[in-house]
Amino acid sequence: MITRCRVRARLAVLGAAAALLTALLPSRALAAEPLPPPRTVSGWLPYWDQEGAYADVLRHAAQLHTVSPFWYRTMAADRIDAHPGGGETRIIDGLHQAGIKVVPTVMETLKPGELAAVLGDPAQRATHVETLLALVRSRAYDGIDIDYESIAPTGDAEYLTVRAAYAAFAGELCGRLHALAKQCVLTVSPQTASTGRIWDYAAIGRAADRVRIMGYDLHWQGGAAGPLASPQWYEDILTRATALIPAAKLEMGLPAYGWDWVPGGRTRHVTWKEAEALRATVGAPYRLDPDSQTPHFTYEEGGAVRSVWYQDAAGVGADLPVLRRHGVRNTAIWALNFEDPQLWPVLGGV
Numbered sequence: 001m002i003t004r005c006r007v008r009a010r011l012a013v014l015g016a017a018a019a020l021l022t023a024l025l026p027s028r029a030l031a032a033e034p035l036p037p038p039r040t041v042s043g044w045l046p047y048w049d050q051e052g053a054y055a056d057v058l059r060h061a062a063q064l065h066t067v068s069p070f071w072y073r074t075m076a077a078d079r080i081d082a083h084p085g086g087g088e089t090r091i092i093d094g095l096h097q098a099g100i101k102v103v104p105t106v107m108e109t110l111k112p113g114e115l116a117a118v119l120g121d122p123a124q125r126a127t128h129v130e131t132l133l134a135l136v137r138s139r140a141y142d143g144i145d146i147d148y149e150s151i152a153p154t155g156d157a158e159y160l161t162v163r164a165a166y167a168a169f170a171g172e173l174c175g176r177l178h179a180l181a182k183q184c185v186l187t188v189s190p191q192t193a194s195t196g197r198i199w200d201y202a203a204i205g206r207a208a209d210r211v212r213i214m215g216y217d218l219h220w221q222g223g224a225a226g227p228l229a230s231p232q233w234y235e236d237i238l239t240r241a242t243a244l245i246p247a248a249k250l251e252m253g254l255p256a257y258g259w260d261w262v263p264g265g266r267t268r269h270v271t272w273k274e275a276e277a278l279r280a281t282v283g284a285p286y287r288l289d290p291d292s293q294t295p296h297f298t299y300e301e302g303g304a305v306r307s308v309w310y311q312d313a314a315g316v317g318a319d320l321p322v323l324r325r326h327g328v329r330n331t332a333i334w335a336l337n338f339e340d341p342q343l344w345p346v347l348g349g350v
Contacts, residue, residue, distance in 0.1 A: 038329070039329050039330070039331060039347055039348070039349075040065050040251075040329060040330045040331065041060075041063045041064050041065065041331050041332075041333065041347050042064065042065060042066035042067065042068065042103075042210075042212075042251060042330070042331070042332045042333070043057070043064060043066075043067055043068070043332060043333040043334075043335065043336040044067075044068045044069075044070050044105060044332070044333070044334050044335045044336060045057065045067050045068065045069040045070060045091075045335070045336050046070050046335045046336070046337070046338075047069065047070050047071055047083040047084055047085050047086060048084075049335075049337050050069075050085045050088075050091070052337045053335070053336040053337040054091055054094065055337075056336050056337040056339075057095065057098070057100065057336055058094070058098060060344055061098040061099065061100060063344060063347065063348060064098075064100050065100065065101060066100065066101040066102075066103050066142075066183075066185075067095055067100050067101070067102060067103070067336070068103050068104060068105045068145045068185070068332075069086070069091065069102070069104045069105065070083070070104075070105045070107070070335070071083055071085070071086035071087060071104045071105065072086055072104060072105065072106040072107070072135065073106070073107055073108060073109065074106055074107070074108040074110070074115075074128075074148070075108075075110075076118070077118045077124040077125075077127045077128040077131065078127050078128070078131050079131070080106060080131055080132070080135055086104075087104075087138070087139055089139070092139055092140055092141070093140075096140065101142040101143070101183070102139075102140070102141055102142055103141065103142050103143040103144060103145050103183055103185055104135075104139075104141060104144060104145065105144075105145040105146075105147050105187070106132065106135070106144060106145070106146055106147065106148075107147040107148070107149070108147075108148050108149075108150060109150065110150050111150075112150065112153075114150070115148060115150050115151050116151055116154065116158070116161075116162045116165065119151075119162070119165040119166055119168070119169045120161060120162065120165040125165070125168065125169050125172065126172070128169070129169070129172050129173050129176060132144060132146075132173060133173075133176055133177070133180070136177065136180070136182055137180075141182070142182060142183055143177060143182040143183025143184060143185060143209070144173075144177065144182070144183075144184065144185065145185040145186075145187055145212070146170075146173070146184075146185070146186050146187065147187040148166070149189065151166060151198055152189055152196075152198050154198055159197060159198055162198060163197070163198050163199070163200050164200070166198070166199070166200070166204075167200040167203035167204060167207075170184075170186055170203065170204045170207045170208065171203065171206075171207045173207075174186075174207040174208055174209075175207070183209045183210070184207065184208050184209050184210075185208060185209060185210045185211075185212060186204050186207075186208045186210075186211050186212070187211075187212040187214060187253070188201075188204070188211060188212070188213060188214070189213075189214050190213055190214065190215060190233075190237040190241075191237065191240045191241065192233075192236050192237060192240070193236075201240075201241060201244040201245055202244040202245070204245075205244055205245030205246065205249055208249065209249065210249055210250075210251050210330065211241075211245055211249055211250055211251070212251040212253050212332050213237060213241060213250065213251070213252055213253055214253045214334070215229055215233075215234060215237060215252045215253045215254060215255070215319075216228045216229055216253060216254070216255035216257075216311075216334060217255075218230060218233050219259070219309065220259065221259055221261075221267035221269070222267075224261075225259070225261040225307040225309060226292075226309060227289055227291075227292035227294040227296070227309050227315075228255045228257075228258060228259070228294065228309060228310070228311050229254075229255060229292065229294065229311065229315070229319060230291060230292035230293070230294070230319075231292070231293070231318055231319050231321070231322050232291070232292075234252070234319050234322040234323070235322050238250075238252070238322060238323065238326040238328060239326070241326075242326045242327065242328070247326060247327035247328050247329075248327075248329075248330075250328050250330060251330040251331060251332045252323055252328055252330070252331050252332070253331075253332045253333075253334055254311070254316055254319070254331055254332065254333055254334070254343075255310075255311040255334055256271065256272050256311060256333050256334060256335060256336075256338035256339035256340065256343065257269060257270060257271050257272060257275075257310060257311065257334070257335070257338050258270050258271075258272070258275045258308060258309050258310020258311060259308070259309060259310075260275075260278070260306055260307075260308045261306065261307045261308075261309075262301070262304050262305070262306045262307075263304070263305075265304065270308065270310060271337075271338035271339075272310055272311065272312055272338055272339055272340045273338065275295075275308055275310040276312075276340075278299070278308065279297050279308070282297075282299035284297035284298065284299055285297070288314060288315070289309075292315070292318075293314060293315050293317075293318035293319075294309060294310070294311055294312075294314075294315040294318075295309075295310055295311075295312050295314070295315065296308060296309040296310070311340075312340040312342070312343070313340045313342035313343045313345075313346045316343055316346055316347070317346045320346070320347075320349075331347060
């Protein structure tokens with residue numbers, strides 16, 4: 001017969017063994033650490049490659065939560081024109097059937113000062129908000145994405161006024177969209193020590209559901225050849241952005257394209273697909289820049305040396321740890337059907 005004393009003695013031995021095991025095993029073996037939330041992916045659908053981009057979306061629908069067809073252009077406070085194919089119901093319905101939200105982009109290429117005049121005048125601003133709301137109601141849209149960039153180079157004397165006007169516009173538009181249960185997405189350029197001052201990040205972060213930062217064109221067609229993005233640049237951008245906007249509201253825009261430069265000549269835009277096809281044609285080796293981890297190559301044409309820098313899955317993979325450190329899980333691709341196919345499994349990782 002086992003006495004209570006012997007039972008207590010055995011329990012004491014078992015307890016000591018369990019305590020020793022707990023000390024020896026890593027904590028994650030005893031209690032599984034929660035996985036971070038999945039990375040989200042949205043993307044812009046270019047109207048000039050609508051069918052190819054739409055097919056690309058359907059191939060990767062499981063990873064895409066929102067698509068922004070690049071369909072509309074603001075012409076005046078009370079006028080928004082559609083690009084070719086803009087508002088096509090077949091595309092909207094197909095995206096919804098795939099479980100993807102449709103948030104079309106409205107961009108503008110107004111003359112210097114025109115957009116600032118619209119946003120800075122309360123009456124014109126109100127008219128423009130109503131015009132945008134009418135657009136949202138015109139189709140089964142889930143919201144709208146505002147990509148207004150002509151105000152970015154505003155001069156020193158006016159930029160604070162223009163900055164406040166855009167913030168007021170954002171607050172008014174987003175408030176009205178939320179009353180309709182629609183999403184308000186604002187696309188902006190990065191803020192660094194020398195760029196992006198036109199955006200009041202704190203104000204637009206309070207107003208919007210998502211703030212998309214265009215994390216590309218570190219080097220662009222108007223400047224010298226170089227990488228479109230880099231981990232160091234993303235570190236600077238996100239250190240500033242996450243101090244003013246909740247990380248959950250941020251979407252980091254990732255490039256799926258590149259530029260083909262020549263000194264003193266015309267810079268050409270290339271998608272990842274075009275850049276890789278060109279590299280194969282000219283027989284250039286694949287190589288990554290050690291600092292930015294982005295691919296680049298050179299080739300000769302007409303007696304001149306051209307330099308191509310572009311982004312692929314390897315380059316994006318080098319940037320993602322920066323996003324992770326800053327708690328930014330949301331990404332946006334410029335643009336769909338431009339990208340390296342290996343980008344999708346990279347974005348699908350934790």
